[in-house]
Amino acid sequence: MYKQSAPPDPTLPPRGVSSAPKSVDLSLTGKCNLKCKYCFYADSMTARSDLPADRWLTFFSELGRIGVQRLCLSGGELFTRSDLFKLIDGIIENRMRYNILTNGTLINEDVIREMQVGKRRLRLDSIQVSIDGSRAEIHDLSRPPHSFDRAIRGLELLKDAGFPVTVRVTLNHYNIPDLEKIAELLLEKIGLSGFSTNEAEVMGTARCGGDNIVLSGEERKEAMMVLTQLNERYGGRISASAGPLARARMMDEIKSRLDRGETDTPGRGTLCSCGGVFSKMAVLHDGTMVPCNMLPTLTMGVIGIHSLQDAWLHSPAINSVRNRREIPLSVLSECSDCKYTGFCTGGCPALVMTKSGRLIGIDPLSCYREYLKEENKK
Amino acid sequence: MSNSDSNNKSQCNPEEAGNSCFINMAGSFFADPVVSCRVEGDDGAILFNPDTDSTILINRSGLTIWNFIQKPRTINEIYAYMLKEFTECPDESAIHNDIVTFISDLSPDYIREE
Numbered sequence: 001m002y003k004q005s006a007p008p009d010p011t012l013p014p015r016g017v018s019s020a021p022k023s024v025d026l027s028l029t030g031k032c033n034l035k036c037k038y039c040f041y042a043d044s045m046t047a048r049s050d051l052p053a054d055r056w057l058t059f060f061s062e063l064g065r066i067g068v069q070r071l072c073l074s075g076g077e078l079f080t081r082s083d084l085f086k087l088i089d090g091i092i093e094n095r096m097r098y099n100i101l102t103n104g105t106l107i108n109e110d111v112i113r114e115m116q117v118g119k120r121r122l123r124l125d126s127i128q129v130s131i132d133g134s135r136a137e138i139h140d141l142s143r144p145p146h147s148f149d150r151a152i153r154g155l156e157l158l159k160d161a162g163f164p165v166t167v168r169v170t171l172n173h174y175n176i177p178d179l180e181k182i183a184e185l186l187l188e189k190i191g192l193s194g195f196s197t198n199e200a201e202v203m204g205t206a207r208c209g210g211d212n213i214v215l216s217g218e219e220r221k222e223a224m225m226v227l228t229q230l231n232e233r234y235g236g237r238i239s240a241s242a243g244p245l246a247r248a249r250m251m252d253e254i255k256s257r258l259d260r261g262e263t264d265t266p267g268r269g270t271l272c273s274c275g276g277v278f279s280k281m282a283v284l285h286d287g288t289m290v291p292c293n294m295l296p297t298l299t300m301g302v303i304g305i306h307s308l309q310d311a312w313l314h315s316p317a318i319n320s321v322r323n324r325r326e327i328p329l330s331v332l333s334e335c336s337d338c339k340y341t342g343f344c345t346g347g348c349p350a351l352v353m354t355k356s357g358r359l360i361g362i363d364p365l366s367c368y369r370e371y372l373k374e375e376n377k378k
Numbered sequence: 379m380s381n382s383d384s385n386n387k388s389q390c391n392p393e394e395a396g397n398s399c400f401i402n403m404a405g406s407f408f409a410d411p412v413v414s415c416r417v418e419g420d421d422g423a424i425l426f427n428p429d430t431d432s433t434i435l436i437n438r439s440g441l442t443i444w445n446f447i448q449k450p451r452t453i454n455e456i457y458a459y460m461l462k463e464f465t466e467c468p469d470e471s472a473i474h475n476d477i478v479t480f481i482s483d484l485s486p487d488y489i490r491e492e
Binding site: 018019020064066067068069092095096097119122123125 | 412413414415416417418419423424426428429431433
């Protein structure tokens with residue numbers, strides 16, 4: 001815990017917050033045709049109901065009016081919504097671009113054809129398919145049977161039709177030994193320009209499913225090493241903003257700074273991760289506004305009832321996440337005696353919340369001192 | 379009036395300003411309806427064209443013009459409107475040049491000619 005003499009007013013946005021979010025993450029449905037073992041969006045979300053199309057279309061009109069530029073559409077599985085293209089046309093009509101996150105298994109020739117109608121393709125920034133193995137025997141260990149073949153078919157249909165398709169590989173207990181083959185499949189055989197990675201977290205079905213799907217410390221260490229090597233081999237075509245590769249980069253960067261005699265990294269040393277809440281927010285499939293869809297308990301209001309712009313600027317839920325960056329790591333009990341606080345960011349607020357049940361704290365995986373302890377055990 | 383003002387095109391001399399200055403002075407101009415506008419208080423606004431995925435920052439004067447050209451207007455109509463809106467402008471001739479520069483800078487990504 002920490003002591004703070006004058007906490008900021010949580011109903012006022014801190015400096016640097018624009019009048020409206022630049023982008024909004026929308027979970028348009030809670031329904032999914034799969035039941036994967038690490039889905040963060042499952043669990044308590046299944047009790048909520050999907051908003052009907054007309055409620056979303058009214059909301060899109062509000063977003064267009066205040067100048068939101070981009071929507072990230074996900075679920076559940078987006079393509080289970082039979083009115084999906086009606087919703088996409090509503091996004092286009094309201095002067096926005098969009099991207100899609102999908103498991104890829106429902107993409108067929110009809111979907112490809114539909115996605116070419118009007119400006120649907122022009123306004124699409126990217127469509128991301130989840131692939132978790134180089135073959136069915138690996139991929140389907142964390143997903144239902146036959147998921148792999150259908151996901152690869154969807155991916156290839158999108159690629160062959162020239163869509164801006166990307167892939168996310170979520171590292172989990174089953175696919176670490178397969179990383180080299182995954183890179184070979186995606187970058188060489190299928191010929192993607194790159195793919196991104198993260199890791200399964202103890203959220204949603206990974207928390208409640210009873211299956212040990214998340215990485216052990218040893219598996220994470222191996223993933224950090226293998227991904228770093230693969231990325232060198234493939235010329236930087238593997239990316240990550242979280243997970244083992246991102247962690248490896250951050251720890252390597254801190255080590256380099258220490259070797260140069262530096263005592264901090266500019267812009268760090270507070271709970272400054274993540275910056276997402278300064279430019280975007282999220283809406284769950286029942287219309288609940290939240291700072292991030294990985295922070296579903298921090299509610300900001302409900303679309304159609306509360307103004308998004310008012311929630312964006314004045315909701316204590318999102319301002320509490322923003323104001324974390326004013327809290328120096330050195331005032332936290334777990335960091336007070338650490339000489340590396342100037343290099344750290346505290347980690348993802350959603351993971352801190354998940355692991356500790358509170359918003360103010362650090363994710364041990366983002367901690368350089370913890371990393372050194374792991375290294376010394378080798 | 380836009381973030382490209384620093385290009386020193388305020389006199390709008392084609393030899394100095396290049397192609398950006400070649401607009402039809404007798405034409406009517408209007409805000410492309412596909413472009414969204416995010417007002418940022420005293421900082422002006424951000425225009426976004428989702429078809430071209432381009433953005434541009436405009437200042438408060440630019441925002442005044444942007445709001446006025448929600449239907450087609452000639453340069454002279456915009457000029458007359460701005461003189462009315464900004465009564466304490468020290469150099470009225472500069473306003474005309476600034477309007478021309480603004481229209482040419484934002485055409486065709488954000489502003490269309492009728």
